[in-house]
Amino acid sequence: MNIALIAHDGRKEQIVGLATRHAAWLATCTLMATGTTGSRLKNEAGLSVECLLSGPLGGDLQIGARLATGGVDGVIFLRDPMTPQPHEPDINALVRACDVHNIPCATNLASAELLLQAWQSGKTASPLAAG
Numbered sequence: 001m002n003i004a005l006i007a008h009d010g011r012k013e014q015i016v017g018l019a020t021r022h023a024a025w026l027a028t029c030t031l032m033a034t035g036t037t038g039s040r041l042k043n044e045a046g047l048s049v050e051c052l053l054s055g056p057l058g059g060d061l062q063i064g065a066r067l068a069t070g071g072v073d074g075v076i077f078l079r080d081p082m083t084p085q086p087h088e089p090d091i092n093a094l095v096r097a098c099d100v101h102n103i104p105c106a107t108n109l110a111s112a113e114l115l116l117q118a119w120q121s122g123k124t125a126s127p128l129a130a131g
């Protein structure tokens, strides 16, 4: 599975914790991340991650472009709803791309835990796939 991992600064600790808890399974996936998130996942969770551009520099858009062409199977995007982001249009574009292409996207820790548990137990969204 190709999984994208992204977290705003206020959620970086959460994504490192999440990735550490699920490191054994995530290590079986192909991982990509926005720049700073990816660096932290490499250094602190010990995962092999392709680091794209930082979010404010276009990283969300890179992931969105890959997703639109079939290169992303799921997105964990821990957004910080309390802090305005300079690249809000890019963030909305990525979440919209997930909806357009029916790609699972968890935007908070509780949803991310459920999504990771579902993937690890072999569940996919295919029965719900858009026609």
Ligand SMILES: O=C(CO)COP(=O)(O)O
Pocket: 006, 007, 008, 009, 033, 034, 035, 036, 037, 038, 053, 054, 055, 056, 059, 060, 091
């Ligand atoms: O801003 C982000 C997502 O919108 C995250 O970018 P970084 O991982 O580079 O901090």
